[in-house]
Amino acid sequence: MTIRAAITGWGxxxxxxxxxxxxxxxxxxxxxxxxxxxxxxxxxxxxxxGETTASLGAAAGNAAIKQAALSPxxxxxxxxxxxxxxxxxxxxxxxxxxxxxxxxxxxxxxxVCAGFTYALITGAALVSTGAHDHVLIVGSETxxxxxxxxxxxxxxxxxxxxxxVVLSRSSADGxxxxxxxxxxxxxxxxxxxxxLEVPAGGSRLPTSAETLAAGKHWMRMDGQxxxxxxxxxxxxxxxxxxxxxxxxxxxxxxxVPHQANTRIIEAAANRLGIPLDKTxxxxxxxxxxxxxxxxxxxxxxxxxxxxxxxxxxLLSGFGAGMTWATVLLRWGAP
Numbered sequence: 001m002t003i004r005a006a007i008t009g010w011g012x013x014x015x016x017x018x019x020x021x022x023x024x025x026x027x028x029x030x031x032x033x034x035x036x037x038x039x040x041x042x043x044x045x046x047x048x049x050g051e052t053t054a055s056l057g058a059a060a061g062n063a064a065i066k067q068a069a070l071s072p073x074x075x076x077x078x079x080x081x082x083x084x085x086x087x088x089x090x091x092x093x094x095x096x097x098x099x100x101x102x103x104x105x106x107x108x109x110x111x112v113c114a115g116f117t118y119a120l121i122t123g124a125a126l127v128s129t130g131a132h133d134h135v136l137i138v139g140s141e142t143x144x145x146x147x148x149x150x151x152x153x154x155x156x157x158x159x160x161x162x163x164x165v166v167l168s169r170s171s172a173d174g175x176x177x178x179x180x181x182x183x184x185x186x187x188x189x190x191x192x193x194x195x196l197e198v199p200a201g202g203s204r205l206p207t208s209a210e211t212l213a214a215g216k217h218w219m220r221m222d223g224q225x226x227x228x229x230x231x232x233x234x235x236x237x238x239x240x241x242x243x244x245x246x247x248x249x250x251x252x253x254x255x256v257p258h259q260a261n262t263r264i265i266e267a268a269a270n271r272l273g274i275p276l277d278k279t280x281x282x283x284x285x286x287x288x289x290x291x292x293x294x295x296x297x298x299x300x301x302x303x304x305x306x307x308x309x310x311x312x313x314l315l316s317g318f319g320a321g322m323t324w325a326t327v328l329l330r331w332g333a334p
Contacts, residue, residue, distance in 0.1 A: 002172035004180025005127035005135070006334050009070065009166035011063025012299040013056045013140075014286065017046040021156075028152045035156050036284075040262025044159030044287030046144045054086040054095035056162035057140030060295070061100055064136065064164040075166075076132035078106035079123055081115030081291040083320070084142045088201075096138055112196070113258050113319025115139060115291035116163075117186070117327050120315070123167045124181040124327075130169070138164040139291035146198055148218035157261075158219075159287035163295025170334035176310065179332035183245035185237045186325035192229060195222045196320035226322075227264060233324040234268040234316045241314070241326040249273035253311035253331075254301060258318055259283040259293040268316070280306060290319065307331045 020043040021032035035041055047056065057080060065072060078100075080093035085108070093106035111118040116139040123135040140162035147154050170180040200216035201207050211217065234257060242248055255274045257265050262283055269279045280301045289296060294315055301307050309332035318324040 003128045003130055004170045004172040004178055005124035005167040006170035006180035006332065007165045007329065008168040008333055009064040009066070009068025010164065010295065010299045010302055011060050011067055012161065012163040012296045013059035013063065014161045014296070015045045015047045015051055015056070017048050018043050019046050024156055028150070028155060030152050030156060038263070039157060040283050041156065041287045042284045045161050047142045047160040051142070052086055053082050053084050053140045053142045054092050054099065056142070056160070057082070057092065057096045057138040057164070058099035060140065060162035060164040061096060061136055061138045064166050068134070068166040068168065070134060070166065072101045073103060075102050075134050075136045076104050077123070077126065077135045078102055078104060078138070079109055079119045079135065080106070080138045080140065081109040081111065081119040082140050083110070083112040083115065083290055084146055092140070111319060111323040111325070112321060113260065113288070113290045113293070114317035114321070114323040114325045115319065116294045117315055117317035117325035118323070120167070120181070120327050121184045121186060121325060127167050127169055133169045135167040136164060137167065138162065139295050141290045141292045143290060146217070146219050148215060151218065153223055154219055154221055157288045159289050161286055161289040161292045161296055163292045163299055165295055165298065168334055176330065179309070179330045179334060181327060181329045183241050184325065184327045185240040185244065187237065188321050188323045190321065192322035193320070195225050195229070195322065227261065229322055230260065230264050230318045231267045231271070233318045233322065234264070235271045237324050237326040238268070238272045238314060238316055241328050245328050247312070247328070251312050252278060252314045254306060255279045255314045256294055256297050256301060257316045259286065259297060260288045274314070309333070
């Protein structure tokens with residue numbers, strides 16, 4: 001029997017706190033109209049004091065486990081993906097693992113905004129070997145802790161939140177191959193690492209009074225170049241994934257890209273040949289939640305009845321590094 005990894009549970013956790021475009025107008029040289037036109041974002045969620053990457057991630061993970069009708073003891077592996085870790089050491093997965101009461105292995109995956117698709121590919125590969133029955137994948141971010149509140153170019157874009165899915169063993173035998181991950185593509189262009197970065201706080205530029213004074217612990221971004229590369233990466237990776245599966249854009253029932261910018265989403269969908277009515281976006285309510293954006297969007301798509309058994313779903317993530325990864329899966333329970 002050929003084994004696939006199907007999504008059997010999903011969930012999200014979003015802070016109650018909101019920052020609207022009107023809030024930003026009051027302290028930055030910007031307007032609601034300008035933000036909406038350039039990004040499509042109207043508000044973003046912000047973690048309160050005491051809410052952290054791990055606490056949001058654990059809440060999303062718990063929701064996904066319950067939705068899959070499983071218990072924590074059923075989970076064979078936890079993968080957490082984040083660019084805003086709980087602390088430098090240990091990994092955020094250790095904190096999520098403890099809060100959920102898991103009894104399995106756990107590790108973190110980086111890749112920033114492409115982190116969820118990277119983790120999904122990793123988890124699916126492990127399930128397909130037959131080694132694991134259920135893998136929990138959590139994407140969680142608190143970008144409000146690393147975004148300079150005075151930087152108009154980034155403060156308008158990013159929000160906090162977490163999303164999670166459970167991958168479970170599924171048979172690929174049958175007329176349509178059965179539900180689960182079908183094909184993927186992933187890559188990285190390290191020459192673009194400086195386009196989106198937090199320069200200080202690591203071994204390359206350790207924390208010091210000088211780095212703090214210079215604001216090098218805030219995120220920095222070359223927005224125009226990131227935009228240009230993002231569209232190209234999503235299109236090329238999406239085409240490669242569909243080609244690997246022997247399918248075309250007309251076969252896709254729902255396209256769920258990383259929620260970074262409406263113009264990126266629309267440009268990529270158009271160039272891929274996927275209609276906008278088959279493209280899911282909740283960007284206007286949450287902003288860019290990095291590694292959490294795709295699982296949050298998947299959860300909302302499922303709750304809104306946008307996903308049906310047998311649907312072909314294309315997921316595409318892209319982020320700092322520059323990293324990208326695309327996954328094609330068939331929706332449905334094993």
